[in-house]
Amino acid sequence: MKKFKLIIVCFMLIAPLFLKAQETLPIYSDYLSDNVYLVHPSAAGIGNCGKIRLTARSQWAGIDDAPSLQTLSAHTRVGTNAGVGLILFNDKNGYHSQQGVQATYAYHIDLARPDEINQLSFGMSLMAVNNSVDERTFVISDPVISQIIRSESYFNADFSMAYHNKGFFSYFTAKNIMLSARSLYNDRFESLNLRRYLVTLGYYFGQGKSFQLEPSVMAQSIERTGEKFVDFNLKAYKQVAESQIWAAISYRQGFDNANTEELSYLTPIVGINFRNMMMSYTYTKQSGDILFDDAGYHQISLGFNFGCREPRRSGCPNINASF
16 A cells, blocks of 8 residues: 555656646536536526536545545526526646636527527636646756746636537537647746537436436547547436436547557446435546556535526426426
């Protein structure tokens, strides 16, 4: 165990020296915990309820400075067609950390009667991010280590579209569209391309019944590295008295043209909705031929729905939240 801890500490000491930059808000499987807004800005105020979501994610339990991520998000409908949202996040990985705030404006256009789901949505998020690396406790003798906290702040933006028709839902999002991010690890501070493109498609079966199924797929592509990922998801809901219990399974496969060995992730999720509250637990296991460790990620999500209106006819849970 001591040897394992030493390897982890050494990795977290030297990894920031080779990394160019962390992205703004990492993309995990949070969206399956009724938290689509974390990934797609066009989901701000998209449904019949405003939503507050708090998440805490960690890896390597019991290890100091292990990777962790906390997010707090809130979004709601304003007036008839507009939606607004706000995200705060803190992402830490060893001696590298980033904090950010993201504000969103969305606009939703009904293409059918107000009580039916046929809706086109647009969203834009602007964010401010501060990246920092704490070199004060580094013990490696190297001229690039200055024994201070180095930080760099920048702004970025996401653009998103969504279309819902009865049980069908789809999203497209272009993330980090501004070339404003800066590297912390050389003196040139060149602009970094963090652009990422995401497409989500899914369908919700069983509207109005006690048991529902929601298969979906999310594909994403990173412009700078050429990496591609695809999530294959299946989510099931069951009504039990005043509660709704649900479970999801997600399999993420990576496709990196530069390597013959690809990483994959298997993520089971369980949750419960009780009146206007939500709670879920997520576990992510990494697999593949090249692994740094055999540990998994653990995440807890808590949610609260507010300002709810009567649900409309035939919509997925992201549109018609239970309350």
